Amino acid sequence: MKKRHIAIFLLIALGWASCKKDDHEETHEKVTLHLHTMVGSKAADYTSTFTSESGRAFTLSDLRYYLSNFVLIKEDGSEVPIAGTVILASPNEHEWELGTAPSGHYSGIRFLVGLDSVTNHGDPSVYPANHPLAPQTPSIHWSWNTGYIFMKIEGKVDTTLSATGTPNADFYYHIGLDQMAREVTIRDMHVHIEKGGENSFHVAFDLLKALKGVDMRTERATHTMDNMMLAQKIADNWPESFSAE
Amino acid sequence: MRKSYSPAHFFLLALTLGVAASCTWDQSRVDWGDQIVMPEIPPGFSMPPIPDDNRLTPYRIELGRRLFFDPILSRDSTISCGSCHHADKKMTDGLSKSIGIDGQVGIRNAISLLNVAYQPYLFWDGGVPTLETQVLAPIHDPKEMDFDINLVVERLKRHPEYPALFYQAYKAGPSPYTVTRAIACFERSLYSSTTRYDRYVLFGDTTALTASEKRGMELFFSERAECFHCHSGFLFTDFSFRNNGLYEKYADSGRARITLNPDDVGKFKVPSLRNLAYTAPYMHDGSLATLRDVIEHYNSGGKNHPNKSIFVRQLALSEQEKEDLINFLLSLSDP
Numbered sequence: 281m282k283k284r285h286i287a288i289f290l291l292i293a294l295g296w297a298s299c300k301k302d303d304h305e306e307t308h309e310k311v312t313l314h315l316h317t318m319v320g321s322k323a324a325d326y327t328s329t330f331t332s333e334s335g336r337a338f339t340l341s342d343l344r345y346y347l348s349n350f351v352l353i354k355e356d357g358s359e360v361p362i363a364g365t366v367i368l369a370s371p372n373e374h375e376w377e378l379g380t381a382p383s384g385h386y387s388g389i390r391f392l393v394g395l396d397s398v399t400n401h402g403d404p405s406v407y408p409a410n411h412p413l414a415p416q417t418p419s420i421h422w423s424w425n426t427g428y429i430f431m432k433i434e435g436k437v438d439t440t441l442s443a444t445g446t447p448n449a450d451f452y453y454h455i456g457l458d459q460m461a462r463e464v465t466i467r468d469m470h471v472h473i474e475k476g477g478e479n480s481f482h483v484a485f486d487l488l489k490a491l492k493g494v495d496m497r498t499e500r501a502t503h504t505m506d507n508m509m510l511a512q513k514i515a516d517n518w519p520e521s522f523s524a525e
Numbered sequence: 526m527r528k529s530y531s532p533a534h535f536f537l538l539a540l541t542l543g544v545a546a547s548c549t550w551d552q553s554r555v556d557w558g559d560q561i562v563m564p565e566i567p568p569g570f571s572m573p574p575i576p577d578d579n580r581l582t583p584y585r586i587e588l589g590r591r592l593f594f595d596p597i598l599s600r601d602s603t604i605s606c607g608s609c610h611h612a613d614k615k616m617t618d619g620l621s622k623s624i625g626i627d628g629q630v631g632i633r634n635a636i637s638l639l640n641v642a643y644q645p646y647l648f649w650d651g652g653v654p655t656l657e658t659q660v661l662a663p664i665h666d667p668k669e670m671d672f673d674i675n676l677v678v679e680r681l682k683r684h685p686e687y688p689a690l691f692y693q694a695y696k697a698g699p700s701p702y703t704v705t706r707a708i709a710c711f712e713r714s715l716y717s718s719t720t721r722y723d724r725y726v727l728f729g730d731t732t733a734l735t736a737s738e739k740r741g742m743e744l745f746f747s748e749r750a751e752c753f754h755c756h757s758g759f760l761f762t763d764f765s766f767r768n769n770g771l772y773e774k775y776a777d778s779g780r781a782r783i784t785l786n787p788d789d790v791g792k793f794k795v796p797s798l799r800n801l802a803y804t805a806p807y808m809h810d811g812s813l814a815t816l817r818d819v820i821e822h823y824n825s826g827g828k829n830h831p832n833k834s835i836f837v838r839q840l841a842l843s844e845q846e847k848e849d850l851i852n853f854l855l856s857l858s859d860p
Contacts, residue, residue: 403658405674405701415661415701417675423661425652425783457785505785 307383309473311352311362312480313376315369316525317343320488324371329447332496333488338437339447343487344370344420345431346412348395352381352481353388353467366395368412368420369485378481386471389481393518394430394461401426422456425505429456431514433487437496451500453491455511460504462518469524482525489521490514558584558693564642567719569727569759573642579657579706581714584694589711591690592704598663598677599626599670606663606708609635615803615859616715621811625669632668632777634811637804640797642713645764649793649809652783656709661701674701717799718859725856734856741853744846751836752823752850761798761857767834768792770827771808779809791832802858816851 317324319340320331329337347369350362362379369376394400399413404421407414413428415421420429432454436447466483473479493513504511561580564573575581592598594607609623609631610616616638618624623631633649646652647659663669664677681687681699688698695703722742724733734742744750757763766780768791780789793809807813813822824847826839842850 401654403655403705405657405661405705409700415674417673419665419673421661423653423658423665424648425650426654426658505782508785 305383307475308380309383309475309477309479311378311381311473313347313350313367313378313389314374314480314482314525315347315367315376316374316482316484317369317371318484318486318488320486324487326371332437333492334443334495336438336443336496337445337447338435338451338496340371340433340435340487342418342432342434344368344416345393345485346395346420346428347391347393348399349392349463350378351390352378352386353390353465355385355387359390366399366412368416375480381473383473383475386469386473386481388465388467388469389483390463390465392461392463393515393522394456395428396461397458400428400456400458400461404428427456427458429454429504430460431455431490431518433490433514437500439497439500441497443497449500451496452503453494453501453510453514454503455515456504457511460511460515462515464519464522466522466524484523484525486521486523490517492517492520558582558587562586564714564716566716567723569719569723570640570716571643571759573713575642575713576655576657579710579713581710582694584690585707585710586714587711588690588694589707589709589714592708593711597680597684598672600672601626604670609669610638615639615717615800617804619805621806623669625663625666626671629668631666633809634806636796637800638712639715639717639800640760641715643760646794650780650783651766651794656712657705660705660708674704677704720799720857720859722853722856735852737849737852738856739853740846741849741851741856744842744850745853750823750840750842750850751838754836755795755834756798762795765795766792767795768830768832768837769823770830770833770837771812771822773828773830775830777810788832791830798854798857800858802855816854817847820847820850 322328322330324340324343326340329339332338345368347367348365350365352360352362354360360381362381365379367376402413404413404415420432421427422429432452434450434452437449437451438445438447439449469481471479471481491514494510499510501507502510502514559582561582564575564581566572579585594605596602596605596608598605604626609618609625611618618635621634623633623635625631636649641647641656644656646654647656648662653659653662661674664672664674678699678701681691681704691697691699691703691707694707697703719727721733721738724730745752745756755763755765755767766789768779772791775791778790780792781787801807801816805814805816807816807819813819820842823837824840824842827833827837
């Protein structure tokens, strides 16, 4: 008798669950991240001369950063984690596949600038060649202290006192280590994920905001471990450097 | 009379049939180079951990050996792993600090690679978790090979012989994955041999050690000399990180370079004591030229440092005791 009860209960539950699905007509859609890397109001690239917060001219030769642990935030506050997606962002690429998410109204996105500690200390050589965590050329990984560089910013900057010259001196900011990963949450977005829709979260990263408070004339180098203060200053700026676009 | 057959009879029958079958088996079809082999470890050693995706096969070990001694891994094709790990010096280089590309002096003393399969982390500061990931470090270090694993792979793909050797060993061409696996595989095939000390403790050969060496052994394992607290186990290391009072101020922060913890400044991984006869000079920076210098250092209790191990303190050893300790340490070397 007991078995029969259970069977009836399961049937009812199954019927109810399938009715519920029909009501909402929820589908799973591919979701993309549209990401622009900016220097103030200009799109970042490796040819232009940019102006720093304090009016100092600089150029970029490398600007790459890891984003991971994406979570999509629905309007009702519920969250849809996107497992396993890692992006190695750079100025030249704007469109990234995030994964799939249920259709509905979304109001925000959360992600990590950097990587979780397990991924961070893993073996890069196990990933296929086109994977963002595979060894990159130029490298974005510390091989003597196994871990990825979360954000690599390199270029030349004008170091004249009056800031009236041209970019002449190298600067490099290599930010990594578990404790430098920062969570970023962007709210007040309106993304409607639906069948046949654009299904894209539009986000901008502003390098000038990431370098807020950095005196590019005197603070020109950190490999994180050798200049923790400067690395931390930049990492602490990350949450404010990303915004909805 | 009724004959009865026990299960043992059936087993023997099966075995006989099996042997008979194997005689007719075409042995030429078995590719022995592709068979998984066990590392040839000396008596008294435990089986080292070997990753499932990189079991030892003769093809892999041979490929790894060739890569290890091939300067193709460095930017200007002048430096190989073997440049700092010489086979005739038990895989060390006899220098205080190793010399890399363009004659640059590295930051530390090259460690022996014999028994490296047992290391739970690599380098003096333990900054790298596996032998496979370790391979990336010297390739990328601007003071060692100053190159890039992807560019190494490009070179190997263009090489007349390597691609076939990679397919033979890993069923795949050169890639960061197969390059790091092959070199690690070769390194996991390197072991020390049976020493006079091993013959004494494992086989009960009481004549294997001299009277002086036996006295040195007593001292080594005594609370008076304290050596065995860190230099324990069949490799004479517990793989811990210790500050042994070499300096008051360390030019090289050691373990703290990885952890950034001030309590780790001047701590380095306790090295194995096997093959000291071949691996001078000693310490992380090769600053002590002889075993006599090492014993004098520990006898003095070393310099003051807040992180210094409690086991490093003045010992007041007699000249005879120092001699005995040195003799014992030398008995841990391969014949």
